[in-house]
Amino acid sequence: MLPNPDEKLDPRIKRTRGLILRSFEDLLAEKNFETISVQDVTDKAQINRATFYAHFQDKYALLDYSISQMFMQEIEKRTLNVCHYSSDNLRNLILAVCEFLSRMHTDCAQPHQQFEALIEAQIKQQIFGLLSHWLEQSKSKVPAEIPATVATWAIYGLASHYSHTKKRPALEKFVDEALPLVAVNLEQFA
Amino acid sequence: MLPNPDEKLDPRIKRTRGLILRSFEDLLAEKNFETISVQDVTDKAQINRATFYAHFQDKYALLDYSISQMFMQEIEKRTLNVCHYSSDNLRNLILAVCEFLSRMHTDCAQPHQQFEALIEAQIKQQIFGLLSHWLEQSKSKVPAEIPATVATWAIYGLASHYSHTKKRPALEKFVDEALPLVAVNLEQFA
DNA sequence: TCTCCTCTGTTGCTTAGTCAACAGTATCAG
DNA sequence: CTGATACTGTTGACTAAGCAACAGAGGAGA
Known part of the structure; x- marks a missing residue:
């Protein structure tokens, strides 16, 4: 889980993480952290919910x-x-x-x-x-x-x-x- | 190649096409169409060049x-x-x-x-x-x-x-x- | 209490995207 | 002419992302 910060790594991984991050930061501007669900993040990021869990343990x-x-x-x-x-x-x-x-x-x-x-x-x-x-x-x-x-x-x-x-x-x-x-x-x- | 315009289709496809389009439109604002290479587009879109050809025949x-x-x-x-x-x-x-x-x-x-x-x-x-x-x-x-x-x-x-x-x-x-x-x-x- | 509903993590199989390598074309400089 | 360089378009093997379905944990309300 997130082993290499910015070494050479699969562009799909970089891209997906970027999408998750941007989506999350946008959501933080709109709603309370507690009310943001993993679903919300993945919907906005245009990725599958299961993919989220391949990158992060949970929203924390x-x-x-x-x-x-x-x-x-x-x-x-x-x-x-x-x-x-x-x-x-x-x-x-x-x-x-x-x-x-x-x-x-x-x-x-x-x-x-x-x-x-x-x-x-x-x-x-x-x-x-x-x-x-x-x-x-x-x-x-x-x-x-x-x-x-x-x-x-x-x-x-x-x-x-x-x-x-x-x-x-x-x-x-x-x-x-x-x-x-x-x-x-x-x-x-x- | 580009069979269904906005039917239900794999989110990866939608996303990739969106990335290619945005990248291309940004490039058009900077450079002449003739001088834009497929490489340029895929670099900016953060996708592989081979992936481009899975979606479009060429830059035209x-x-x-x-x-x-x-x-x-x-x-x-x-x-x-x-x-x-x-x-x-x-x-x-x-x-x-x-x-x-x-x-x-x-x-x-x-x-x-x-x-x-x-x-x-x-x-x-x-x-x-x-x-x-x-x-x-x-x-x-x-x-x-x-x-x-x-x-x-x-x-x-x-x-x-x-x-x-x-x-x-x-x-x-x-x-x-x-x-x-x-x-x-x-x-x-x- | 029970049901309905939403969200969480997880799984095995499928599909899109990546990679590296290839051959082919075009341009340019020495 | 020749080698260097850069871009094109294609291939097959590998890997990440998508999907659908599951069990489970609350929470709301009748």
Whole structure:
């Protein structure tokens, strides 16, 4: 199930996954995640329901995959996936998470309890992976687990807070204010 | 090859044809028809080149199909396919052909000699079929071939002329002026 | 309670799509 | 002229997607 992310693989598979993803993201803009059935997704994607199950275990797996793909794109756009720790990169990462969650809230119909929890788990996993990658590239051989965990939660918390505020002004200012608090946990290990 | 237009048929077939069509129409907006290769189409459509040949004999067959589909849509939009002869319907038909050709000229990159000839053949075939259908529904048992032919060429000629004029103003006025000249050939048989 | 209905996962067989390889044609440059 | 390159159209063996049918899990309502 989804073994190779973007290696050479059968074009039919790439195409089918693309159709499922697009269909799902369109549906998320219309309806609540809880009310979206696998049937809905496959109907809109013009594929058979059985085919869906050849690619994803269930709609929760699809959500995970979808979120991680979208977030990964956000990260790759800013080339944060191929770099090391720096104050500037950290700043960009926080910006990315804030913007991603904000977009999520404006694009998706009624964010629901369970839905948000699933997103949170997935995004934190991504952030943690990225930070670990950054820290492990440094000369310091200290294990990165603790500082990466702290920073991950801090960053997600900031972004969640930001994206939930009614009128979101001045993202730049918000991030600049928060940045040093997160940076202090990381720079000693980088 | 393309046996059933929109009967129940394998969703893979519908989907694949749709992908080929969209890809082709996008390409037409970018490049000259002559310079579009089957490879180009299949690359953009994300399908295998061999699959293309399972659906269309060559790119000329694709052009025919594409044109006829687009034109048919234009016709169905105005519900001209399910009606009989009347001055008003004829007027709408002329309008449809004019608008279709005009759109063709604005949407497609450099209309070329051969390209225009292929379109002309296809569209005239459609118009002829439609007019024959109208005339054969009338009580007059006279064969419709001759008047339908005359009107077909007249209508296409008008539309071609209109769509080639540099600044196209007042389509309505243009059609109202031309309408009686075409109508006189048809109404005696309807 | 029972039935009706909708959605979920799963299965074995069928069919469309993919692949790689082939021969044939055309164009272009050295 | 010759080799390189690019596109066409076709083939047979392989693989993903479609289908229809199934059992099962709720949920709504009489």
